[in-house]
Amino acid sequence: xxxxxxxxxxxxxxxxxxxxxxxxxxxxxxxxxxxxxxxxxxxxxxxxxxxxxxxxxxxxxxxxxxxxxxxxxxxxxxxxxxxxxxxxxxxxxxxxxxxxxxxxxxxxxxxxxxxxxxxxxxxxxxxxxxxxxxxxxxxxxxxxxxxxxxxxxxxxxxxxxxxxxxxxxxxxxxxxxxxxxxxxxxxxxxxxxxxxxxxxxxxxxxxxxxxxxxxxxxxxxxxxxxxxxxxxxxxxxxxxxxxxxxxxxxxxxxxxxxxxxxxxxxxxxxxxxxxxxxxxxxxxxxxxxxx
Numbered sequence: 001x002x003x004x005x006x007x008x009x010x011x012x013x014x015x016x017x018x019x020x021x022x023x024x025x026x027x028x029x030x031x032x033x034x035x036x037x038x039x040x041x042x043x044x045x046x047x048x049x050x051x052x053x054x055x056x057x058x059x060x061x062x063x064x065x066x067x068x069x070x071x072x073x074x075x076x077x078x079x080x081x082x083x084x085x086x087x088x089x090x091x092x093x094x095x096x097x098x099x100x101x102x103x104x105x106x107x108x109x110x111x112x113x114x115x116x117x118x119x120x121x122x123x124x125x126x127x128x129x130x131x132x133x134x135x136x137x138x139x140x141x142x143x144x145x146x147x148x149x150x151x152x153x154x155x156x157x158x159x160x161x162x163x164x165x166x167x168x169x170x171x172x173x174x175x176x177x178x179x180x181x182x183x184x185x186x187x188x189x190x191x192x193x194x195x196x197x198x199x200x201x202x203x204x205x206x207x208x209x210x211x212x213x214x215x216x217x218x219x220x221x222x223x224x225x226x227x228x229x230x231x232x233x234x235x236x237x238x239x240x241x242x243x244x245x246x247x248x249x250x251x252x253x254x255x256x257x258x259x260x261x262x263x264x265x266x267x268x269x270x271x272x273x274x275x276x277x278x279x280x281x282x283x284x285x286x287x288x289x290x291x
Contacts, residue, residue: 130149
């Protein structure tokens, strides 16, 4: 997609704004399924479903594990499904998940809707944005990924204060619908007007290549690294989901927590941009077989 010329962040946005915007918005949309976002509504959802905080945590853990495994099944399909059709499908399912959670009078359908949000938001949308940027850029891949990954901290910065302000006048369901409506409007513009790339290969070619090369799960290094990689996500998920209880126990206000989340997002901005500049554009030889 990009040329052999190394571009600055400004040059990258100028020459490839549409593609960067699509990948960035995908990562930002993924915030609807992130733990920090759902945690802001944990008390409301628990009351709506008439379940305790512990029951919510158990349900959340189960659907998170299931959605994680489903990403391994649906994620690779981006290799042979056109990106525009792929992201449109994910967006539709994500919308269905939000509507099921916020409108369904049945407990089971609400939980299923929450599962769809985890799968399509935290899972497939984030996967799509990172994959699209990493695949379509070569020389400027590091900077492209640096820009795209800003979608998540941007959500951490702007969504908590917006939700805190809207919660004064609207129900938690109306807050979700409003945010979703804005995102759908932005996606409509990108789907209609961006010059989307084609799928990298056809479905029959995907079948021929799916067994090519060793699998990371067959490498001992993968399993040795996995516990270390799991520590931070598990810890942050626990904090995000039970933030209401922690805020209460620490005698803090919800506004204080919202500001803390905003601070977290701001702190992540420099890391993403500086990491994008320094990220190598080639994969180390020992890992080339695992890409």
